[in-house]
Amino acid sequence: MQMSLLIDAGKCTGCVQCELACSLENEGIFNPAKSRIRIFTFHYEGRFVPYTCTQCAEAWCMQACPVDAIAYDAATGAKVILEAACVGCKVCTIACPFGTVNYNSDTGKVIKCDLCGGDPECAKACPTEAITYVDADQTGYERMRAWAVKTDAGSTAIA
Amino acid sequence: MxxxxxxxxxxxxxxxxxxxxxxxxxxxxxxxxxxxxxxxxxxxxxxxxxxxxxxxxxxxxxxxxxxxxxxxxxxxxxxxxxxxxxxxxxxxxxxxxxxxxxxxxxxxPIQPPIQGIELPGVHQCWTLDDARAIAARALPDTSVVLVGAGFIGCIILEALVKRGCQLTVVEREDRMVPRMLDNTAGGLLKRWCENQGITVLTNTAVNQIAEKKNKLSVSLDNGNTITAGLVITAAGVxxxxxxxxxxxxxxxxxxxxxxxxxxxxxxxxxxxxxxxxxxxxxxxxxxxxxxxxxxxxxxxxxxxxxKPDSLSYPGSLNMNVLDTLGLISISFGQWMGNADGDSVVLLDDAQYRYLNLQFDGEYLTGASSLGHTQHMGVLRGLIRSRVPLGIWKKRLMDDPTRLMEAYLGSVQSLV
The missing domain is CATH 3.50.50.60 (FAD/NAD(P)-binding domain)
Structure with a gap:
């Protein structure tokens, strides 16, 4: 069964536990700025929206990589940065229309969500079930996929 | 087939x-x-x-x-x-x-019409073969003249500095990376390079390259001459x-x-x-x-x-990202602006941070930046999705850094 992150922004309280858990898992430090998942704050609406890579089928980042440094993990469906191959050219950071591949100047490489190899720490850390890791066939995931299509329709649809 | x-x-x-x-x-x-x-x-x-x-x-x-x-x-x-x-x-x-x-x-690469461009020690940087030739000559303390401060010139600039070369950059136009950066951003990038010990000569052309005692003598149109061990041309493609x-x-x-x-x-x-x-x-x-x-x-x-005529194509969004000695510049689409379009600029001169958004009515159509590296791909999403920004246009005009919020709020209707 393919699993995916399901984000229900209405349940997010902005506690940033997900960011801390992600940073600790991936960087060994508590630094929200190094998190692969980020919470965006909407002051006017009084809302918080957690957002990270949807592991979209189009995989703009993977397509754009000139050195084969982003791979598809068949077990999780994640698109994963291969650190040893990444040269740090950053093309993927502008190719991803969701803004979820970022440059890490400390390492000179890029970072993105890899679903923690199938056991995402953000979902485990979320106290309100705003982030859950669920069967990918759930409707929420399909909605996220629909956004991916809306972003660049026309240049990807394979007739 | x-x-x-x-x-x-x-x-x-x-x-x-x-x-x-x-x-x-x-x-x-x-x-x-x-x-x-x-x-x-x-x-x-x-x-x-x-x-x-x-x-x-x-x-x-x-x-x-x-x-x-x-x-x-x-x-x-x-x-x-x-x-x-x-x-x-x-x-x-x-x-x-x-x-x-x-x-x-x-x-x-375009071979600029300069006398002496064919001399040994004058290279372009395009193929692996070129790279081998440059690596053989770009040794520590070698004086290197880089002709052209466009994308390719800048992307190899860091490599030459890291190899310990003494670098002079000569650019005919009035600023660095003129196809990606406006005057403000190009000026910031020039200052950034100069602060790291590079000589950057804008509005300057090479008149002639000549051999002189196993070195190259590079004559500039400002009357000066530079002695170099290696000349690299990067004058566009x-x-x-x-x-x-x-x-x-x-x-x-x-x-x-x-x-x-x-x-x-x-x-x-x-x-x-x-x-x-x-x-x-x-x-x-x-x-x-x-x-x-x-x-x-x-x-x-x-x-x-x-499958003939199966996939029609609305066009590619022009986009570029460039790392020049650690200062990262990015450009998308109509970064140079639209006739009668609104725009907003955020500049932190001391920190080398710059962000410029260009609108056409309700739509974002271009952007350029220096020193911004997080979530910048969302500019592609904002421009390509052609979703009217509504309230988010005013919010971006007030604070252009709120790109992710604008995207999540407008394109993805998550708010």
């Missing part, structure tokens, strides 16, 4: 993969004009500082990747195309028939279309293609730096010569090669 792809850069390789995906039984031949396995020119700066070996530049890393996908790679130059009998001719006189042909021959003379394939700056990336000749397509395809933001036709466009072209052309 016989698919022939000329050019083994990102456009050609991506096209071959797409052809294989869509047509398992097809015969696919990929023709490379260089001896190495298909590789990325973008990786050359990292090769020059030994971050990677030559195999680190290869577009596909697994050994036998091309044979495993039944893509027949041949290393030979193509000298002519004959659409009449659907064949191409090679430099050795042999020819090859095709049913569908993709021309993805890329671009080559031009589509490789000369071999098409007599083929009846329509060209301008590059090969003219329609919305299916097909040329005026049936069954002949073009992709990447050689293709003059539609530009998403201007609606016109341009050679963009950037990696994301090359890959996009490759996929779309291949799809239409397998």
């Amino acid at each position: 016989l698919h022939v792809v000329i050019g083994a850069g990102p456009a050609g390789v991506t096209a071959c993969e797409m052809l294989r995906d869509l047509d398992a039984a097809a015969r696919i031949t990929l023709i490379s004009g260089e001896p190495e396995p298909p590789y990325s020119r973008m990786a050359i700066p990292y090769l020059l500082v030994n971050d990677i070996k030559e195999d680190g530049t290869y577009l596909r890393k697994s050994e036998n990747y091309f044979p495993d996908h039944q893509i027949d790679v041949q290393h030979i130059s193509v000298t002519a195309i004959n659409p009449e009998d659907k064949s191409i001719r090679f430099e050795d006189g042999n020819s090859l028939d095709y049913d569908r042909l993709l021309i993805a021959t890329g671009a080559s 031009r589509s490789n279309i000369d071999f098409l003379t007599g083929s009846n394939i329509d060209t301008d700056q590059g090969i003219l293609v329609n919305q299916y990336l097909q040329s005026n000749q049936e069954g002949i397509f073009a992709a990447g730096d050689v293709a003059q395809g539609r530009d998403f933001t201007t609606g016109g036709f341009a050679v963009q010569a950037v990696q994301p466009t090359a890959v996009e072209h490759g996929r779309i052309a291949a799809t239409n090669m397998v």
Whole structure:
């Protein structure tokens, strides 16, 4: 069964536990700025929206990589940065229309969500079930996929 | 079906993969004009500082990747195309028939018309062969003159500094990277480079290069002369279309293609730096010569090669990212602005941070930045989705850094 992150922004309280858990898992430090998942704050609406890579089928980042440094993990469906191959050219950071591949100047490489190899720490850390890791066939995931299509329709649809 | 792809850069390789995906039984031949396995020119700066070996530049890393996908790679130059009998001719006189042909021959550096440009020690930085020649000469304390401060000049600048060279950059135009950055951002980048010990001469041209006691003497139009051990020219690129003379394939700056990336000749397509395809933001036709466009072209052309007229194409968004000695510049679409469009600029001069957004009515159509590296891809999402920004336009005018919020609020309706 393919699993995916399901984000229900209405349940997010902005506690940033997900960011801390992600940073600790991936960087060994508590630094929200190094998190692969980020919470965006909407002051006017009084809302918080957690957002990270949807592991979209189009995989703009993977397509754009000139050195084969982003791979598809068949077990999780994640698109994963291969650190040893990444040269740090950053093309993927502008190719991803969701803004979820970022440059890490400390390492000179890029970072993105890899679903923690199938056991995402953000979902485990979320106290309100705003982030859950669920069967990918759930409707929420399909909605996220629909956004991916809306972003660049026309240049990807394979007739 | 016989698919022939000329050019083994990102456009050609991506096209071959797409052809294989869509047509398992097809015969696919990929023709490379260089001896190495298909590789990325973008990786050359990292090769020059030994971050990677030559195999680190290869577009596909697994050994036998091309044979495993039944893509027949041949290393030979193509000298002519004959659409009449659907064949191409090679430099050795042999020819090859095709049913569908993709021309993805890329671009080559422009050789500036400077006396002495052919002297030993004057190089361009384009191929792996060029990189080897530069690595042999760019030794610690070597005086290097870099002619051209455009994208390619800047991307190799860091490598030359890291190799310990004494660097002088000579740019004819009034600022660095004039195709990506406006005066403000170009000026900031120049100051950034100068603070790291590089001499940057804008509004300056090279008049002549001469040999002088095993060194090169570079004469500038400001009357000064620089003695150098190595001169690197990076004065822009031009589509490789000369071999098409007599083929009846329509060209301008590059090969003219329609919305299916097909040329005026049936069954002949073009992709990447050689293709003059539609530009998403201007609606016109341009050679963009950037990696994301090359890959996009490759996929779309291949799809239409397998199923004619099946995938129409609204155009590629021009985009670029450049790391110059650690200062990262990014540009998207109409970064230079729209007639009568609103714009907003955020500048932190001391911190070398700059962000410029360009609107056309309710839409974001372009942006450029210095020193911003987080979530910048969302600019592509905001521009490409063509969703009216509504309230988010005013919010971006008030605080242009709230790009992710604008995207999540407008395009994805998450708020």
